[in-house]
Amino acid sequence: MASNHDEFREFVAMRSTALLRLAVLLTGGDQHAAEDLLQIALMKAYGRWGQIEQPEAYVRRILYRQQVNRWRLRRHRAETTVPVLPEPDRDAGAEPDSELRIALWAALGHLTKRQRAVVVLRYFEDLPEGEVATLLGCPVGTVRSTAYRSLAKLRALVPELAPEGPPEQVRPLNYASKGVQA
Numbered sequence: 001m002a003s004n005h006d007e008f009r010e011f012v013a014m015r016s017t018a019l020l021r022l023a024v025l026l027t028g029g030d031q032h033a034a035e036d037l038l039q040i041a042l043m044k045a046y047g048r049w050g051q052i053e054q055p056e057a058y059v060r061r062i063l064y065r066q067q068v069n070r071w072r073l074r075r076h077r078a079e080t081t082v083p084v085l086p087e088p089d090r091d092a093g094a095e096p097d098s099e100l101r102i103a104l105w106a107a108l109g110h111l112t113k114r115q116r117a118v119v120v121l122r123y124f125e126d127l128p129e130g131e132v133a134t135l136l137g138c139p140v141g142t143v144r145s146t147a148y149r150s151l152a153k154l155r156a157l158v159p160e161l162a163p164e165g166p167p168e169q170v171r172p173l174n175y176a177s178k179g180v181q182a
Contacts, residue, residue: 004049004050007049008045008046008049011055011056012042015055015056015059016038016042019038019041019056019059019060019063020034020035020038022060022063022120022124022125023035023037023038023041023063023067025108025116025120025124026063026064026067026116026117026120027067028108028109028111028113028116029105029108029109037063037066037067037070038063040062040066041059041062041063041066042059044062044066045058045059045062060125061135064117064121064135064136065135067113067117068117068135068136068137070113100158100160100161103157103158103160104154104158104161106157107153107154107157107158108154110153110157111150111153111154114136114146115146115149115150115153116150117136118132118136118143118146118147118150119147119150119151119154121135121136122143122147129143129144129147
């Protein structure tokens, strides 16, 4: 049987890429902050490694909570810098959604840290609202309203994300014609 140290090294070797990708999303694209966040999470997990039943879920929870602590304490700088993205090479057969991905990535940088955390947890990690609320330490209603405002902001910044086109084309339902009192 492998020792805890060997099991931990194997886990890090196999899952660190996916965990770093999550950390990058949580930090809004700041690669250095993401590496720091993942390093802290792995250090905390290593100390309890022999007692952890689901290692990946445990490390992910540490990532979420550590990021929440970072923006709650406001000890780090208010803004993060993001490198300028290069123009996509259209001749190289790039994926058709690559421009949308670049626009979405840039738009995520315009969200607040709380909004970005809610979007990542709800839509990237596909967690239910209740679990997001528990992880972020806030009521479910706050998660719902934050998700709503975050998606509205993303759709305003990247109109291609809007499901039914620009707002001026979407007409409100006429309740009077349905016999309903307004």
